[in-house]
Amino acid sequence: MDILCVASGRVAAERSCVVGEWWLFWTGDGGTPGEGEVAGWGDLPERENALKFRDRQPILVSPEGRVDPRLSKIFRRSAFSVKAEGTQETYAPIYRVFFTFLWQRGLNWDEATPEDLEDWEEWRRRAAANPEKVGGATWAKELAALTLFYKVACGHKFVEFSPVLMRSIRTPDGGTAEIAELSPNDVVHSDVKWLTPRAFRLWRNVGLGGMLPSGLEDETWRGRLGGRDCAFADFTYSSGMRRREAGTILTCEIPALGRQNYYSGKVGHQVAKRAGHTFYAGHAALQRVAGYRLSTRAEAVRVAQARGAYDDLPGQRIVRMITRQRKVLWTERDGRRGEGSLDTLTAADRLRLYIRTEDGLEPAMLWLTENGMPFSYKNWTKVFERASDRCEALGLDVFATPHMLRHSMALRVLVSLHNALDRRLGLTPAERRHYEDVYGQVWSMVKDMLGHKNEQVTRDIYLEPVRGLQLDSLLNDEDNPVNAEKIAELSARTGLILDAA
Known part of the structure; x- marks a missing residue:
């Protein structure tokens, strides 16, 4: 049986759907109808616009070939739709897989209970029959996606209750916060999130540039x-x-x-x-x-x-x-x-x-x-993985991801700006720390003067132009080169920064 599905801004015929599996498609990515276009559906973009579908809106199609208008409403305008594009692209496949799990139990997405979610967590994380069990970090992400979805569904009264049970915890500052009952306690984050300048250069030259660890060209590259x-x-x-x-x-x-x-x-x-x-x-x-x-x-x-x-x-x-x-x-x-x-x-x-x-x-x-x-842009992850694999194959203990480079830049600039400010103010690092202990951070002082609830409002609304001038001035200070030696010292002292000899 043909299943009509919205895909790449067009209607396509899917003939190989697995029984009992939900399907995920995205609207409005600029595609045009192909040879498989179903007669009478050539005006699909206009119909999508009339329904106020937005570009790159997920469309979940049930195993029966139906699109639930309630799902369209959740994805079109809600706390989900204001999430970053990357977050939406991460969350939507999670919904597809969970809905498929429910369907194969004889349930629709709006019939999920806390017991169903517990069984799903057991399957995803510990079931011996599951060859692709996930760790705490992945489960935390999936749980966040489901928490958001069912919170929105409850708000629209599409479901009576959320299958995600919550509990209150006390925060370090004495307040309280709500977290999911099934939140993992084994989320593991890599200790190494930064690269020293020389570790980055080694990874780049060998992994991406085809050099040998010795610095010579690899003739087999x-x-x-x-x-x-x-x-x-x-x-x-x-x-x-x-x-x-x-x-x-x-x-x-x-x-x-x-x-x-x-x-x-x-x-x-x-x-x-x-x-x-x-x-x-x-x-x-x-x-x-x-x-x-x-x-x-x-x-x-x-x-x-x-x-x-x-x-x-x-x-x-x-x-x-x-x-x-x-x-x-x-x-x-x-x-x-x-x-x-x-x-x-x-x-x-x-x-x-x-x-x-x-x-x-x-x-x-x-x-x-x-x-x-x-x-x-998504393919850069694979490029970095191949580069890290090449470094490992050549006996180098260096690796990188795009986000590690972002962390590394922040560390490098932080050290650089501190050094520049110390020189301009004529302070030693110890004197600067004493100054901050006595008077507090400048941003905090201005926040109090302006009566803002939090410091971020001050930064974003009032002082962003000033901060931009400060950054531009400091970064272009000829007497303020990035201090690679200090970052190497931090690496040796903390063990949190990846360095190369």
Whole structure:
């Protein structure tokens, strides 16, 4: 039996559905109807708009081929819909698997009980028959997803009660908080979340660049994208941007090189975790990005143009102009004109943008595949895993993830800024600590003066421009190089920072 399902902005026919399994699809990612389009459904985008579906809204289809309008309401406008795109993409598959578990018990999603959730937790974590048991951290994430879903469902009165039972605990400050009864107590976080500068360079050169631990070239290395991968790693390590933020950046968003140590740029709101913000990237990292654009990227674009890879792509948007106000004006393939802001472009929107040059069209995205097509930001995780595997195979005890580079940047800049402030104020580190003990942090003092409830309001609303000026001034201080030796000392003393000899 054919099951009608919304997939990639179109209706498709799925003929190989497993009995008893829920299916997950996403709306509005810019796709166009394919050969399997069901007759009479060519106006699906208009119908989605009429129902106020949003782009990248999850659609869960039951094993009977039905879409529950209550689920659509939960996903369209609720505490779920305001979550970051990455969180939604993580949570939706969790719902699909749990609903399938319930269905195979003869239950719909709105009939789940606390006992069902207990059985699910037992299966996921300890059942001998389950070959893919999960640890505490994964279960905590799944429990958070289900807690959110059923809280929203209860609010809409779609269910009488949540299967997630809660209990109160006392917090260190004397208050109370609600946590799930099935919260794990074995969540393990890696102790190593930072890399010293020399450990990062070793991992990058060997894992991504194809060098040997000795510093010589590996003649057996066959990697053809080392220039791209090293540029991404340097850019992320320097800027501290998240994987999605750095991985979806457009060429027009890369700061122009000048004579500074650091350069600022903007992260779009829709690809940031919570809100758009300013990033700072170092001169050397941006030089490597420029080298990638002139070499590996330019060659991939040239080959793709020669074979017509950019001609008549489904959903393609050709950029006409990007204004100083960060507004993007584009033309669709059918001649229709549209516009948006760099802040409102999602990761999927950015994949669709192309610019016209003297040599023809090319992607607006910075990072490209070997074939010249936009590179999905999610694939950077695999790139880093392969690099870490190569280091391990060569006997090196160094590894990295995109988020580790973000942590490492924060540590490096923290040490650097403390040193710069100490020099400017003429304080020794001991004197600075005494000053803070006596007078408190500056942000806290200003918060009290303004009468704000918390310090973050002060930072975000009133003093963000001042903080930006301070960062720009300190980062570009010629007398304030990043102190790699101090970070190495921290590594030796704490054991929490990955270093290399």
